[in-house]
Amino acid sequence: MKQLEKLIKRIIYRVNINLREHGSFDVEPYLREIVPIKKLVKFYAFYGITSHHPLYFHFSNSNLAGSYFLGKCTVDNSVLYKSDIRGDELKTKGDVFHFQGADIALDHDEKISISDSFLIKTLVHNYSHDPENLEEFIIKNTASTPYANIHGAPVEGCFLGPFSTVDLTTMNDCVIGRFAYVQVGEIIHQRVEPGSILIRKAEAFDFSYRFPESILNRYIRFKPEKGLSGIFMDFVESRKQDFQEIFNVVLLKSPMPIPFGASISRYSVWKGKTRVSKNVLVAQRAYLENALLGKGSNAQENCYIINSKLEGFNITAHGAKIINANLGEKTFVGFNSFLHGTPECMLNIGKESIIMPHTIIDLKEPVNIPSGHIVWGYITNQADLAQHSLPLDKLAVIDGEIKIGVMRFQGSGAVFVKEFKDRIEHILEANGAFFDGTKCKGHAQKGQNIAYNIIQPYPMGSQKGLYPTIDIRL
């Protein structure tokens, strides 16, 4: 265990040095509480072998307990606890990257490169959107905490709070508060307050919202030396047990005949009367209970869909939770959103509506969201919608500033709506929603044939908890 303890200390020092200008911010009392060292020896890590992605893994001087790897990744001097490192959308050699009129061809395949970092129950996905660093998706000197989401976002010297998301944004020496969402292209030496939603594109638009502290505290609290608490944690902790059996079995039979073009990860939970249609993707660590997923829908990592019906082409993004809801076609539920109806207070969402990332809908009465709306913030009843939603076509004609409640939008609504819709199309396409048997293959089809290899650390001695050095290539 000695080497592992040394490693953890070393990572903490490095992160703290990067964050030294933020007062004397110390990540240690946060981290110590949420990962008892003993557990790092307990869970196995695993990586996917598939013919659909370039394959390269390199692990050294690290603990990878419970983590999953796909694509090309290197991990050095890091602790990755129950994290998902999904490199299935990395750029490949010869790809052309477009940036401000320039076309840059990639020299070699991109890889995710994680070093000197502590990622806890963190999702890393997609490819680096840093135009300065095309072939390497870097995560360095960084500590991230449960259910943080590093999405196409290279980060160096940062601390990510629980349930926070950094999306398509290069980030350096920042502290991101719990449940904050940041999609701003680039962010340096800043502290993002808890519950802030920031979506910004230079010379195009600027969307911001912030959850009231008192509401946020009910859902997620994070205190040094006390760890995590609140409704979000209670929700995931109470369902943790269901995953254990799944992880203890090497080969698991599919819970239903796999429909054409669909894939159901054998590392997903499947309970009650759950059914999926063709071209559906159910990712690892997705949780389905009495869930009906119409064709072309995807249920991404760490999402929960319970007692709900989704018509088709629905996106349930990483970490989103949908309970007691009916969703029309092509609704989008963003990262870490919490949509919580009850059998008496159902949530109905009309087709093509967009639930922004990090939205909380926690019902005291039934709520109907009409189709074609964009929704954000905190909603408990029908009346709340007035201050937390807009028809998309109304947003699309805004050019200038608008304030609704604490939400502020500035810039071109048309560009904002177009980019959001384009991204939804891209997500559906990438996940294989439009597969016709030959064309438009996506993750759903590529995930059908995947082998999972299991790695574990030294079980005792001074190397206890550290994985051997491993190199894997085609």
Next chain:
Amino acid sequence: MKQLEKLIKRIIYRVNINLREHGSFDVEPYLREIVPIKKLVKFYAFYGITSHHPLYFHFSNSNLAGSYFLGKCTVDNSVLYKSDIRGDELKTKGDVFHFQGADIALDHDEKISISDSFLIKTLVHNYSHDPENLEEFIIKNTASTPYANIHGAPVEGCFLGPFSTVDLTTMNDCVIGRFAYVQVGEIIHQRVEPGSILIRKAEAFDFSYRFPESILNRYIRFKPEKGLSGIFMDFVESRKQDFQEIFNVVLLKSPMPIPFGASISRYSVWKGKTRVSKNVLVAQRAYLENALLGKGSNAQENCYIINSKLEGFNITAHGAKIINANLGEKTFVGFNSFLHGTPECMLNIGKESIIMPHTIIDLKEPVNIPSGHIVWGYITNQADLAQHSLPLDKLAVIDGEIKIGVMRFQGSGAVFVKEFKDRIEHILEANGAFFDGTKCKGHAQKGQNIAYNIIQPYPMGSQKGLYPTIDIRL
């Protein structure tokens, strides 16, 4: 699958070229029958991570379905199907090898190096006894078939029949018949007939026995294009199912509290009223059913102990089967022996008796083997013992030639008995039978804390069935 099929063809060509002088011996019709290609994609391989042995694995352009690796091994251009490659007794850097008065210090750690070979349900264990090649235990251009046993024996260009053993012998361009046992130091360009037992040490002794063809055929037949059949195959095939559940679970609880100094592989089968005492080693793929193992006993790979009681310090070597028997202290049951009593016809073996490797005792009446005897050949009743056993102290005074039935011994009985007894002591010691809490640690104690990592091949595409290139080191 294309690449895998190419690989298999290539191995077959290479083995056949090595064996070209043995008539036009073609290994292909033997191999094709016993491993349906489809199964090569089905089973995972696994390797052990422990702090007790140097760790180095390298796999390339190979299929490893169902195989297990420990210690330092490289595998290139090979198919290893359900084989155990156990490098836990390899020589290490600095070790001194004694040979004919010379002391040679090892330059670096020894590794098992397997290339261009097809090993099927084969056990590779121990270290190379080739004095010409100290740091590398080579298996090359070789095909071996189910339950063959390559024990401290580097082999090149050979074909090993089912249930055959090559023990402490360097072998080149040989064909070893089914159920033959060869321990002769070095053997080149020879064909060893099925059922031959050959133990020879230059200028010391020469033991030989051969099973009558008609008896051998009842236990194991092997025909090109027809595969394997006989009592041995029926026996193992009927118990195959019990292993499947074990291999499908990642973490398996110990079937009983582990006694002091003992280890029970989580890849062993454990049924009925089975109990083990302290310092007992139960290896992977051992099968215990209503078995009582007294202290310091070991149950090695592929052994079966059923409805039997072993008093203590008993060795049940790789592939040995003991059914309905009572064994006194320190009995030795050699490789692939088949000791088959029934509830009505129990087999009793007195203490310190030696059942030679590849002995068949298949009872029609109860049989008592007195203590201190050495036993070989084929026994079905008490009367058979007369022609198939000797008191060890009688054998120890022989100097010259003796023939008993078809057994012929020539040379120094004293040296033969001493070497056998020394080896038994070594095996007990290496397996940890004498562990006292601090000194005499062996496999039983070192096997207590071991992590198993799982590897699988590409599940589809042209690489289907081939494992990625993998390098693992400290």
